[in-house]
Amino acid sequence: MATTPHPFIGSIRRARALGLVVGACLAASACTSTGDSARPSARPSGGTGQPSASAPGYRKAYDAGFAVGKRLFEDGGKGAAVREVNGGCLRRSLTAKPTAVVDLDRGAWVLGCKQGTGNSTPNPPSGPVTRHEPDTDLLHRFGSWARNNEAAESARHLTRVTLVHLDATEYDVELTTTYTAGADGPGVRRLARDFARWWDGDDGDGTAWNLVVADTDGQRLATRNLHSVGESS
Secondary structure (H helix, E strand, C coil): CCCCCCHHHHHHHHHHHHHHHHHHHHHHHHHHHHHHHHCCCCCCECCCCCECCCCCHHHHHHHHHHHHHHHHHHHHHHHHHHHHHHHHHHHHCCCCCCHHHHCCCHHHHHHHHHHHHCCCCCCCCCCCCCEEEECHHHHHHHHHHHHCCCCHHHHHCEEEEEEEECCCCEEEEEEEECCCCCCCHHHHHHHHHHHHHHHCCCCCCCEEEEEEEECCCCCEEEEEECCCHHHHC
């Protein structure tokens, strides 16, 4: 014959069941929380939305470029995106501020700028983007040309030619010279003019955008566009 449980016993059973449900929910929440914290953050930061001080240089440069690109898109829409992707970001990278951040990895800055102007989701690089490739052949070829084209003085001050690859196909040409900042302005401009004159039609693989003249410590003394305005706009 069936018996009716005592009200006190029924309360205990309901309490135990409720405890099991709550325990299971807490366990599930803990697992979810642990799983989320184990995943790397898409943006390393110190809680400010900006890269943390310990973020690698290429990431700081990328984020700075993306912020600029985003502002350009908000100001100019799709038209700005087309202009900046087709050479605009590359030209901006030479004058973008803060210089100390941009120069950590100018290629990463350009990548961020392009993605920002395209209004796309940030897709930062997993490592350095800029690659420096000294080219002794270009150095010797320019020297040979200079001696026969009234540019021997320019060649005498040139010590190294470096291709600064900013992505897979676009690069700048950097000239390391014996000139020093503020001391040889006319000579620096003459070297840039002579090298650009020799370079015309000698782009090789990819697209050369800018000519950068620097001193022995890598400090930028002058820049010159190596790509025609008609082609880069």
